[in-house]
Amino acid sequence: MYPRIETISGKILLGKHLKMSLKENKTVELWRSFMPLRNRIINPVSSDLFSLQIYQHINDYMNPESEFVKWAAMEVSDNMEIPQGMDSYYLSGGLYAVFLHKGGPQNFRETFHFIFNEWMPVSGYIVDHREHFELLGEKYKNNEPESEEEIWIPIKRWES
Numbered sequence: 001m002y003p004r005i006e007t008i009s010g011k012i013l014l015g016k017h018l019k020m021s022l023k024e025n026k027t028v029e030l031w032r033s034f035m036p037l038r039n040r041i042i043n044p045v046s047s048d049l050f051s052l053q054i055y056q057h058i059n060d061y062m063n064p065e066s067e068f069v070k071w072a073a074m075e076v077s078d079n080m081e082i083p084q085g086m087d088s089y090y091l092s093g094g095l096y097a098v099f100l101h102k103g104g105p106q107n108f109r110e111t112f113h114f115i116f117n118e119w120m121p122v123s124g125y126i127v128d129h130r131e132h133f134e135l136l137g138e139k140y141k142n143n144e145p146e147s148e149e150e151i152w153i154p155i156k157r158w159e160s
Contacts, residue, residue: 001111002119003119004097005155008094009093011093012090013071013074014079014083015071015073016037016085016086017071017089018030020067020070021067023065030070030071030072031051033072034073038074040086041086042081043080045075046074047137049135050071050133051133051136052070052131053070053071053133054131055068055129057129058127058128062116091131091133092130092131095154096153097123097155099114099115099150101148101149101151102147102148104145105143128155132153137149
């Protein structure tokens with residue numbers, strides 16, 4: 001489950017967003033509102049979906065009560081035409097550790113435990129204060145045991 005390290009350029013996303021916390025998770029509500037509208041996006045780069053989290057403070061991803069903004073979105077070539085009911089977001093890009101998660105959301109806890117409690121402390125990297133996201137591609141099968149998605153964690157070199 002070791003990651004690949006990748007630098008990405010900025011991306012334009014179109015989608016919907018909601019403020020939530022892990023304790024008051026509205027992910028299902030967000031995706032239910034986005035999925036019927038996604039076919040209105042006229043200039044997608046691919047069919048991949050982004051589940052993006054924007055945390056106010058760098059360690060908020062560790063606190064179940066911290067509020068963050070979550071997006072359900074697709075990458076587009078430009079944001080000249082934004083479908084009604086959607087917004088545009090610019091993903092800033094940068095250095096990421098990319099982990100493959102297999103299984104449904106019930107397995108996320110063990111994946112995140114590995115990332116933050118096993119890999120990160122010995123990696124030479126620390127979490128950077130940028131967007132976290134999951135990339136849901138062709139192998140993503142919602143709630144299925146054989147589902148696969150990529151978890152993108154923003155990182156920077158640890159400096160002592």
